[in-house]
Amino acid sequence: MTSPLIDKLVELKGVESNYIDAWGKPARVNEQSKSKLLEAMGYQVKDSDALEKQVEVEFQQMWMSPLNPVQVNREAKDLYITVRLPIELVNDDFELSILCENGDLLSQKFVPIDGDLINTSLIDEIEFQEYLVKIELSLTIGYHTLRLMAEDGDIISSMRLIMAPASCYHPEQIEQGNKIWGLSVQLYCLRSATNWGVGDFTDLAKLVEESAKKGAQFVGLNPIHALYPANPNACSPYGPSSRRWLNFIYIDVTAIEGYLSDDVQQIVNDAEFTATLEYARNVDYVDYEAVTRLKLRALEAVFNYQQSKYLTKNTKQNKEFKAFVEQGGDSLEMLAVYDALQESLAAQNKPSWGWPVFPKEYADFQSSAVAKFKKANASRVKFYLFLQWQAALQLEAANQVAEKHQMTIGIYRDLAVGVSEGSAEIWGNKDLYCTDASVGAPPDVLGPLGQNWGLPPMNPDKLYHQQYQPIIDLFDSNMKSSGALRIDHVMALLRLWWVARGDNAKDGGYVYYPVDDLLGILALESQRHKSLVIGEDLGTVPEEIKSKLAENGVYSYRVFFFEQAEDGGFYSPSHYPIQSMSTLTTHDMPTLSGYWHCHDLELGKELGLYPTDEILAELYVSRHENKQKILDSLHGHSSIPEWIDQKVDQLGMSKELNFGMQTHMAGGSSALLSLQLEDWLQMDKPVNIPGTFNEYPNWKRKLTRQLEHIFTDPELVELAQNLTNARLNASK
Template sequence: MTRSTLDMFMELKGIDPNFVDAWGKPAVVSEQHIKNLINKMGYDADDEKALQLHYKEQEKQHWLSLLPPVIVAQQSESYTIDVCLPIDFVTDALIYQISTEDKKQIKQTITATDFPLVAVTVISEVEFQCYQVELKATLPQGYHQLELFEKGNDEPLATTALIITPSACFTPSDMEQGKKIWGTSVQLYGIKSEDNWGIGDFSDLKSLLKNTAAHGGDFIGLNPIHALSPALPNNASPYSPSSRKWLNILYSDLTNIAEFKNDKTVQQHVNNQEFKDRLTALRETQWVDYQGVTSIKLEVLRLLFTVLNSGAVKSKKRLTTFNQYVKNKGASLLQQASYDALQFKFVKEDESAWGWPAWPEAFQSYQSATTQYWIETNKQEVLFWCYCQWVAELQLEEADKLAKSLGMTLGIYRDLAVGVSKGSSEIWANHDLYCEQISVGAPPDILGPLGQSWGLPPISPDQMFQNAYQPFIELLQANMSHCGALRIDHVMALLRLWWVPDNATAEAGAYIYYPVQDLLNLLALESQRNQCLVIGEDLGTVPEGIDVLLEEAGVYSYNVFFFEQADDGGFISPAHYKNQAMATLSTHDMPTIKGYWHCDDLYLGKELGLYPDQEVLDKLIENRVYCKQQILNSVHGHNNLPAEYNRDATQTGMDQTLNFGLQTHLAQGNSALLSLQLEDFLEMEKPVNVPGTCDEYRNWQRKLSQNIEQLFSNKEIKTLLGKLTEARQNASDK
């Protein structure tokens, strides 16, 4: 095969073999790995003629479409678009008609040859020419349609989605004026309280919002609250969801649902001693018992759904509202509900039927005739799962309204995972959109020396473009609802993703590029529409220039204190962090403050086999000891520890003085946002997640060490929260 054919195909698919690794060294993906990746994309990498034919077909389709499937542009006085026309049309005056989102129409008659010619080709002996046509129009931001007509012909020659966006994402006005705020981040499932059913819920979230606001905080940051798989409750990773558009139904507080409040029979069921004993057992575990929680919640949810359909006077209005919700949410809700229903059915029949790839072939897609027939003949079962989503969304909405009523600057900030699991409802309903034999991940880096493959099939950039970015838009709309901020996990995904073929290890992947400017523009549009601030998790390998793009787009950066080191190894003063950022000490993928200081994560990594050899571990420990000393020097240097406090890191364990001193130190910084973890208030040791592990560690199960009622009554913690508020106010005044 000639290099030109492979190179052209790689360019067509956005595959880049060249990158700079986490250590700043140039790296090149081997041709063998590239070919393996292409094979898993569904093409024969060794068939030169087939690759050439696909390339030519794509080029042909580009020209024959006349207009692209979608045009995304920042709001301006005029817009330049590429129009591909057969030569017989280039001198004709054509009508360009824009139908705006608010039902207005704007028409212009333009001749293509009045504008620059940028390309020419011949298809089936017909010459096509591409012109950069300028449309002058005052257009509102939003989702419009552009159609191209011949005069006297009512049928358009071509149609495209025209999306006009702002230049940057939303920032609350008081933050624009310099206000610096703090909040807490929490794994919602891990909250312990006196009333929940063994897992944190949206009523616990309300309690957190009230207590945080009362102590001067302005937001609660959540783990992804995406829909998981109720039929497989132990598949609990919030970053490996079934759907990123729907919610984890286990977060509903069932005692706060109208059907529960209005029905004494269900109340008696929940208040009998046997049921209470089950709840007590679920509350008292150190780790979330997902199996037990799911069983008990579904048991009661089914009772509540029966109450809704009982015909009682109080239920009739609720049932009407629910039916309208189902209608409004449309196909997306039915897809999720149908998947949950079918997965529950198949797993009950056979435990190995873990997801659609393990189901009977006739059920392996939402669109199949067999699936549709089953849905039609099992309407009430599908509606039950719709009901589960409805009550969850209502409670999230209530929490959001509470945050706004408390005057919190952001209130709830949600987290958007980078993808969905292979056996997810999203892929089941949208097979054409995903590359199913590939997983996204990361090349080897400091956090993961072996590289990472996350088991999340990527969305095809081609298909996303052909669908006018609608899947991405719907994803943003779903996740920007009922919150004041959205954190985008692995925000580099807007630019590129590391694709790993299913038959390869993580280091044998390659980067695939996405249309970053279009995606950032769409992000800005939905951010402004939803009044939702955007935080981009930009850790790991960050290619040159993307930080500038993100900053210009109004996306807030993510500064983790333990990673913020200067070239000389010292830790950068938080006073020098950039303003457009959220600062934090640690994350869900890192050890707690106490765990970091005692190197618990490194010893745990050795125990779990995460390091290729002892030499790697020794170097990591040596570096950690050095970092600890530099941190101690920095915190002392800013007078955030008592003068008599030990200055030798090798003789200093992590205690409350150092822990709270670190948090206060970061609170004095320049970043507009400060997020601190509840487990660090409680001085906990165990991490919530160990990257690169699955069954080796109990990821996503660890609960907080105390009930939240105890946490906010703790005098020392209350004193810390007061210091955080004071430090943020002082930083705002500078």
């Protein structure tokens, strides 16, 4: 299975052979795994002759391309590009013409041989030479097009030239030393008197307003990416259909013009409809099928109203809708077509969970059959475009509430690490994704068996040859209508753990990505959107990415329970990096109450997450020791009342202990503090249990109290004031 050529490819394609595991020990990726990852990238590793030819063609194509597809440079640094030409042309006069993003046209003449010769190669008996050419022109930050032009004006080649700032955006108040706090919540889990069984954008606006009034400076969300209207039980926000677009389920139907029309009211006042709505509101776990059915039925009628009144006429609304669709481009059209097609196939009882099981003629967005479907079902496609438009409008309305209350950050969004195998995003750009592999994680504390997330990774080579456009689009779209972006598993900018199809997660391997280029693009989009960036850097994290993130202005993610010294004690939050967001728990962890009472270990045992009873027993012992260390730290900092027991043996979680831990964190040095709304409500059930699928109702559990009642609770009002005061004191 191995050969010198495969070994060379492993090195060239960024497949890592050695790494340090989550316990700080050296680990090695086996040879078979590395070959499988190359195979997932499209290399014919099982046929040495075919592989040699494949690599040769790739090599020749590179040399015969005068310019690279894309280059990312930082402002205030010297700019060089490489130019490859046949030897007979290196003495000729050429011009570099740069079309700037703002429309300016700059040019520079040069003769290749006057530059620095850095490499040569013989292709079909023709010698090619590669030169390093310095760009003497001054460029502003942005996305520019550089063209290599012959003396007669012919365009020989072109590339994208990205000029990026030195660092991501930091709000002025944060730079001045202010330390702030905010709430994090899974939007779907909000209960309210008005929503339809799932939290919506109107709930979000209310949450933002009430949080701001109590001193919070942000509200953090789970990913609100587009999922699957025709497959509502595929509800994980971290396994979306498209990361560029929004989940329509968060639309507040009642807030759209047309809801009060007779046709819509006849539907929503129907006895069966109202009974289903009552059930969806009161059930403790989100019933995605019921909610989706209700919302689609009502939204169809609202769309018909707007279609009749506005969207077929020369109206302001129609102009705005068309502008939204035009700006969304192919990506938006592709998602709308996908949703309509998936719905159609499901209605015919044909396999429809995702494009891998679509009829062959529909397996590619670019196929003639899909084009015919789109034309024949234009109205339904337009309906799904309409849903995206309304979702964007309502999210922006919530963002405006944050701006009205002058929150330092306002809404902060979450970018998932990938899309699911059957997603619209892959359907529309299969060349970019390696569908015979999946992203995951090697064994670590959260997942002792390793994790396979079922998310096909982007091919770094293809991403580069697509001039990083997919990444640009992701950052741009996810920074809209918000003041910060949390990047889930931010190590993906450096490397991802790939698992070949059919293999166990522990048998995967790391594949590296062009981290400096991706961080440059992140910094550019961050500055443009005035969006602070938080990188979720938990798990197996190499030191090189930590330093790079810090240098690029990305905020680290510090979870109290993971911040332990070698002696087992917990670091004081006053020792956390200023450039970080601190928190007590995350969506992948138990709540404070669940942690303290070991509910997560009990659930893990029931679900078979621990390989042996010995491992589980060790976890119980470790938990007991950790709780004692936490208690020692809390008492040592006078963060909890003296009357709370000094020994953990018989000490259960209480309101005083819970709130004390939160105010303990508020006195820390992190610029940002995020607290889970579940912990405000002293809940015990987790949002998600990593490593489970159907074993536990992940991404469905609602809050125990309605939104209207949370911010009128005197105890929670007092907690909010204590948090605000502690943050103010920490800022001094």
